[in-house]
Amino acid sequence: MLRIEQLTKKFGSNTAVDAATIEVDRPMMIGIIGRSGAGKSTLLRMLNRLTDHTSGSVTFEGRDVTALRGADKRAWQADCAMIFQQFNLVPRMDVVSNVLHGTLNRRSTLATMFNLFPTEDIHRAIDILDRLGIADHAPKRAEALSGGQQQRVAIARALMQDPKIILADEPIASLDPMNAQIVMDALRRIHEEDGRTVIANLHTLDTARRYCDRVIGMLHGRIVFDGRPEQLTTGAARDIYGADASFSEEATSTQLDAVGRASNVATVPA
Known part of the structure; x- marks a missing residue:
């Protein structure tokens, strides 16, 4: 399905992603973990073609994604939807x-300018919102919703692309533990029910497991x-984060029973 081979991105003398090679032969849910600056976000942005690579390649179903240009590149970005930590919604x-x-x-420039949508697309959007448990919020401004609800709107927008x-780039990093679990449950259901591959950058070990x-x-x-x-x-996690023996997994927990004992933000070296 998806093959990433020796994918590299350099910013001047800094190598953000260094010869990454990953092969995905069937739909699965993949978590990418690592400390801040490890290259996780850059890797996802290269997959989606938001950032150009320096060397290496990405192929999907035999198509060289890194060589796509123009309309073909935009079509790939529809097939490979992106969800961001800060939701990227239009607040008002x-x-x-x-x-x-x-x-x-897939809409014309004129339809985009006047915000004209086919009735079937509107019905589909509401169905997706219902699937994610937020159809009641459809007429509200996005800015009126909680962070967890806004992230589910962002997931719904991605599903409208039928990718x-x-x-998902740190999809729960700015959410409280309860909303984090709701969002991750939604992503897992999308993988299992739709057979879509989900690749998520995560900052907590318990979530990845x-x-x-x-x-x-x-x-x-x-x-x-x-x-x-x-x-x-725990030993493998220490190696990934470059942490010493004082590293505590509890400090990275998003489990509700850990609230009050630990933050949901990893306390590994930045």
Whole structure:
């Protein structure tokens, strides 16, 4: 399905992603973990073609994604939807219109200018919102929703593209533990029910173990771990984060029973 081979991105003398190689032969949910600056976001942005690569390649179903230009590149970005940490919604626009923006790549310039949407697309957008438990909020402005609700709107917008792959860049980093679990539950259901590949950058070990079929660890731009969740031991995590023996997994927990004992933000070296 998806093959990333020796993918590299350099910014001047700094190598953000260093010869990353990943092969995905079937739909799965993959978590990418690592400290801040490890190259996780840059890797996803290269997959989506938001950032150009320096060398290497990405192929999907035999198509060289890194060589796509113009309309072919935009078509790939529809097939490979991106969800961001900060939601990237239009705050003063209603929820259903934000979701409908997932269809912009296949609409005419005139329809886009006047915000004209086919009735069937509106019905589909509401159905997706209902699937995510937020259809009641469809007429509200996006800015009126909580962070967790806004992230589900962003997921709905991605689903409007009918993508084959969903990339989620730190989708729960700014959410409280309860909303984090709701969002991750939604992404997991999308993978299982739709058969879509989901690749998510995550900052907590328990989340990666609980939701992902495969975990990839990055350090200084390189992939240093690639295995099943049960192989992600505390020792392996220390190596991924470059941490010493004082590293505590509890400090990275998003479990509700850990609230009050630990923050949901990892306390590993920045």
